Amino acid sequence: MSLQEFIFGKLSWSVLPDNLIAWSGAIILLAGVVAVLAAITYFGRWKWLWSEWLTSLDPKKIGVMYIVVAGAMLIRGGADALLIRTQQATSVGDSFGILSATHFQEIFSAHGSIMIFFVAMGFMFGLINLVVPLQIGARDVAFPFLNSASFWLFCAGAALINCSLLLGDFSTAGWLAYPPLSELAYSPTTGVDYWIWSLQIAGLGSLLSGVNFFATIVKMRAKGMTWMRLPMFCWTVLGSMSLVVFAFPILTVTLALLYLDRTAAMHFFTAGQGGNMMMYVNLIWAWGHPEVYILILPAFGVFSEIVPVFSSKKLAGYTSMVLSIWAIVVLSFIVWLHHFFTMGAGADVNAFFGIMTAVIAVPTGVKIFNWLFTMYRGKIRFTSPMLWFMGFVVLFTLGGVAGVIMAEPPADYELHNSLFLVAHFHTMIVSGVLFGYFAGLTYWFPKIFGFRLDEKWGIRAFWLWLIGFILAFGPLYLLGLEGATRRLDHYSASLGWQPLFAVAGIGAILIAIGFCCQIAQLVASIRLRHENRTSGDPWNGRTLEWSVSSPAPSYNFAAQPVVHARDEFWEEKMSGSKQDRQFEDFSMPKNSGAGAIIAAFVFVLAFGAVWHIWWLVALGLLGAATTLILRTFDEDTEVYIRASEVAHREAGLRPASAV
Amino acid sequence: MNDTNEILSVDERSKGSTTVFGFWLYLMTDLVLFASLFAVFAVLRGPAFGGASMGNMFSLPYVLVETIVLLSSSFACGIALLCARAGSIRGALAWLSATFVLGAIFVGMEVSEFSSLIAQGDGPSKNGFLSSYFTLVGTHGTHVAIGLLWLLILIVAMLQRGLTHGNMRKLALFAMFWHFLEIVWIFIFTIVYLTGSL
Numbered sequence: 001m002s003l004q005e006f007i008f009g010k011l012s013w014s015v016l017p018d019n020l021i022a023w024s025g026a027i028i029l030l031a032g033v034v035a036v037l038a039a040i041t042y043f044g045r046w047k048w049l050w051s052e053w054l055t056s057l058d059p060k061k062i063g064v065m066y067i068v069v070a071g072a073m074l075i076r077g078g079a080d081a082l083l084i085r086t087q088q089a090t091s092v093g094d095s096f097g098i099l100s101a102t103h104f105q106e107i108f109s110a111h112g113s114i115m116i117f118f119v120a121m122g123f124m125f126g127l128i129n130l131v132v133p134l135q136i137g138a139r140d141v142a143f144p145f146l147n148s149a150s151f152w153l154f155c156a157g158a159a160l161i162n163c164s165l166l167l168g169d170f171s172t173a174g175w176l177a178y179p180p181l182s183e184l185a186y187s188p189t190t191g192v193d194y195w196i197w198s199l200q201i202a203g204l205g206s207l208l209s210g211v212n213f214f215a216t217i218v219k220m221r222a223k224g225m226t227w228m229r230l231p232m233f234c235w236t237v238l239g240s241m242s243l244v245v246f247a248f249p250i251l252t253v254t255l256a257l258l259y260l261d262r263t264a265a266m267h268f269f270t271a272g273q274g275g276n277m278m279m280y281v282n283l284i285w286a287w288g289h290p291e292v293y294i295l296i297l298p299a300f301g302v303f304s305e306i307v308p309v310f311s312s313k314k315l316a317g318y319t320s321m322v323l324s325i326w327a328i329v330v331l332s333f334i335v336w337l338h339h340f341f342t343m344g345a346g347a348d349v350n351a352f353f354g355i356m357t358a359v360i361a362v363p364t365g366v367k368i369f370n371w372l373f374t375m376y377r378g379k380i381r382f383t384s385p386m387l388w389f390m391g392f393v394v395l396f397t398l399g400g401v402a403g404v405i406m407a408e409p410p411a412d413y414e415l416h417n418s419l420f421l422v423a424h425f426h427t428m429i430v431s432g433v434l435f436g437y438f439a440g441l442t443y444w445f446p447k448i449f450g451f452r453l454d455e456k457w458g459i460r461a462f463w464l465w466l467i468g469f470i471l472a473f474g475p476l477y478l479l480g481l482e483g484a485t486r487r488l489d490h491y492s493a494s495l496g497w498q499p500l501f502a503v504a505g506i507g508a509i510l511i512a513i514g515f516c517c518q519i520a521q522l523v524a525s526i527r528l529r530h531e532n533r534t535s536g537d538p539w540n541g542r543t544l545e546w547s548v549s550s551p552a553p554s555y556n557f558a559a560q561p562v563v564h565a566r567d568e569f570w571e572e573k574m575s576g577s578k579q580d581r582q583f584e585d586f587s588m589p590k591n592s593g594a595g596a597i598i599a600a601f602v603f604v605l606a607f608g609a610v611w612h613i614w615w616l617v618a619l620g621l622l623g624a625a626t627t628l629i630l631r632t633f634d635e636d637t638e639v640y641i642r643a644s645e646v647a648h649r650e651a652g653l654r655p656a657s658a659v
Numbered sequence: 660m661n662d663t664n665e666i667l668s669v670d671e672r673s674k675g676s677t678t679v680f681g682f683w684l685y686l687m688t689d690l691v692l693f694a695s696l697f698a699v700f701a702v703l704r705g706p707a708f709g710g711a712s713m714g715n716m717f718s719l720p721y722v723l724v725e726t727i728v729l730l731s732s733s734f735a736c737g738i739a740l741l742c743a744r745a746g747s748i749r750g751a752l753a754w755l756s757a758t759f760v761l762g763a764i765f766v767g768m769e770v771s772e773f774s775s776l777i778a779q780g781d782g783p784s785k786n787g788f789l790s791s792y793f794t795l796v797g798t799h800g801t802h803v804a805i806g807l808l809w810l811l812i813l814i815v816a817m818l819q820r821g822l823t824h825g826n827m828r829k830l831a832l833f834a835m836f837w838h839f840l841e842i843v844w845i846f847i848f849t850i851v852y853l854t855g856s857l
Contacts, residue, residue: 142677207688215681219673245684249691257699257794266783266790268699274706274787279699629812635825 009613010190015168021083022103026166055591057144058554060448062151063129067441070122073114073158078515080111082508085472089505093493104489105172106191110161112175113195117202118158120295120429123437125154125209127298128237130444132213134545134552135231137222137561142215144589145631150205150212152599157202160606164194168611171195174487176284177258179269179277184262190610192262197606200255201599203248210244213237222544224563231543232321236301239325240294243332247290254283263612278343285336293332296428297325299436300367303389306443307371309539310386311378314567317370324363331360341409342416350409357407361400368397383539384458388439391466392431399427402477420480423473430469438465438518443539450551451532457521464514472507475500542567547579555641558650559583583643583650590639594631598624675828682832686839689802693843696798697850700791704855708786713855716781717772722852725768726844729803732761733841740834748822751830755814758837762807769800792851799847802840809833 017023040046053061087104091097099107133141141147164170171191173182182192217238221230230238257268258280267275308315315321337345337353371393380386402424406412415421438461446452476484479500484491491497525532537546544561545552547569559581565571572578605620607613704713735757742750773793776782783793813833817826 142681211681211684211688214684215677219677219680245688246691249688250695253692253695253699260783260790260794264784266794267785267787268703268790268794270787273708273785274703275790276702276787279702283695283699625808632812632829633816 066126148595153205161198232304233301302440316373395431418480423476461517468510542570
């Protein structure tokens with residue numbers, strides 16, 4: 001090993017981007033980062049940012065930061081989507097579109113990885129942080145410091161995946177990097193290593209968050225909140241977090257083994273020397289299928305909160321909702337093989353997994369019907385969260401039916417890897433997961449900031465997303481049935497596919513405009529915040545989070561609530577009884593920057609591992625471990641808040657019941 | 660002031676039980692991690708491609724000694740926890756030191772086993788079976804080594820501050836971790852070594 005190799009590993013000048021589009025991506029990224037840093041410096045907000053936000057252990061603030069990062073990553077993933085659509089609409093016959101085949105592969109790999117790990121997961125943990133402690137009547141999560149560390153690990157992963165825009169390339173092996181393509185022999189650059197390490201770090205953060213929120217819901221519920229009084233969103237989060245706890249370790253192992261193959265010349269998934277590449281496919285889907293349900297369950301939870309509130313009725317079939325969550329949790333672990341029926345495991349194995357897959361439609365159907373029954377004869381308010389729900393219910397049902405079609409192994413042999421599949425899972429993830437999270441964000445936004453999001457822009461955004469989605473993915477179902485496979489960078493003009501691809505491109509543009517409307521909505525809402533100020537209970541809510549002032553105080557509840565009924569706050573409003581507000585002394589965690597510092601060292605470690613700069617790996621490991629050890633020796637991590645102090649602060653706030 | 664202290668100690672107790680529950684959840688995730696590695700080992704054990712095979716690559720008595728050393732370490736850890744609960748910091752520290760020494764011997768034996776395999780040309784990059792063997796057993800060994808580092812830090816903390824609430828909680832967590840690694844080792848001993856020598 002030469003000295004240069006020791007110091008810089010595989011880094012050299014040749015790893016900089018080599019074409020115009022790649023350069024513009026890198027420059028936009030750098031310009032964005034510089035602009036943000038300059039703005040913070042110009043407005044002199046560093047100290048405020050550090051002490052109020054970056055070091056905060058308040059789950060509400062961590063939740064907001066999660067959603068901000070997820071939003072930024074949505075722009076990155078969305079730009080990738082527009083490039084994919086442009087390429088497929090233009091690269092036909094003699095024309096080869098705007099991207100080289102390799103660059104196209106990098107872009108669809110990045111699009112999938114970013115959208116799942118850094119948009120959907122980030123948005124989900126954001127909402128969970130905002131809502132779960134408030135809904136269960138707790139002041140905090142079970143492990144506040146761990147929560148901050150998880151968030152910063154998520155950020156470190158996001159930062160690492162974006163490094164690949166400037167330094168080196170990204171994986172060309174798709175969002176799940178199947179071997180042997182992802183092995184060193186066929187992907188010799190650092191692209192797959194970027195993919196491995198950014199997912200590994202973010203996945204570690206998700207795993208720790210899973211433990212944290214599972215423990216929070218089990219151990220921190222308010223007095224009197226028995227299991228069958230738990231708000232439905234918390235039930236879905238509990239289901240989702242139990243999936244995180246059982247599924248993410250499999251991802252950790254799979255990624256680690258792939259890295260060992262690539263770096264230490266091992267033979268887990270190689271084509272020779274006893275490696276088994278189908279084992280990779282089994283392992284990654286043993287994580288990957290539960291992952292889909294990890295994302296969708298909290299979206300179901302959001303709808304289970306929104307539909308009763310805006311229908312002015314209690315949720316229909318609470319018990320069946322709970323049972324269906326756990327049916328989904330269990331079933332989601334025994335369907336993974338439906339992602340590769342074509343492996344040829346044999347008729348009986350395929351039949352088992354096909355039947356299990358079709359069976360999942362039953363508990364999901366139970367949920368759909370319960371939401372509709374909740375609306376039936378309700379006094380419905382058509383607010384934008386409700387619009388997202390209705391868009392969801394139609395599209396998700398159609399997408400679900402497409403899923404049941406593919407659950408039949410014989411049909412799947414035709415549809416496998418076609419655009420029909422791509423359209424199916426985008427229907428589930430966009431109109432299921434994303435619409436749900438948008439609805440949840442609109443619904444809980446006033447609880448965090450004290451004012452509502454602008455409704456006019458919200459409704460515009462909804463219609464653009466809905467119509468854009470139908471135009472973008474409707475054609476893909478048709479193209480898939482005609483035999484168009486996924487990940488095509490070029491096709492023959494004689495196939496006659498171009499018009500449908502062009503429609504899909506128009507749909508993608510409408511979605512992009514819809515996203516711009518959401519930005520406009522945020523700006524308009526901040527400008528009009530004084531007109532849109534709300535009480536603690538802007539929607540006539542049912543659960544505990546609406547019983548405190550908006551924005552919620554850092555300690556959530558001045559006096560710890562006692563729960564007597566399922567929709568506790570609603571029952572209180574109906575019966576006119578009030579929570580007994582006896583203030584007590586309590587303790588809250590102090591701010592800590594240690595989570596951010598640990599994640600920064602982990603980023604250094606991972607960057608070193610990608611580029612084979614081993615001294616950097618050692619430095620990162622040492623730094624992260626030292627910070628963690630020092631933190632465990634710090635016993636001064638809590639601040640005690642006196643009852644008198646709370647009483648004083650509460651007197652200055654408008655209580656929810658005042659309106 | 661007295662009232663406040665009482666509230667805080669109730670707070671402290673409920674926090675302790677939450678921490679133990681959270682750590683137990685973490686151990687379950689670690690268990691899934693090992694389960695995945697066991698599954699990988701089960702798939703890949705088989706053709707040796709010219710390398711050593713299960714039947715001739717290790718000596719069972721050596722592994723038995725390793726096992727006894729690790730189990731004794733776990734036993735010492737249990738006694739240390741009992742001493743600490745009885746309020747004897749000297750007893751706790753003595754037994755924790757024994758835990759450490761036995762654990763270190765275990766790691767040393769494993770390292771020497773690994774290095775002799777690598778020296779005879781049967782390293783992890785030889786074939787899929789050896790990759791999975793080294794990774795499964797090595798992941799356990801890495802856990803034990805991290806546990807030893809944790810134990811050192813715990814001993815320092817106990818020397819500094821004695822048997823405080825915080826240290827008792829950390830000791831309980833460490834004991835859970837150590838016993839967990841012992842259970843995983845029992846599975847490694849059975850599935851890798853005993854069935855391998857059949």
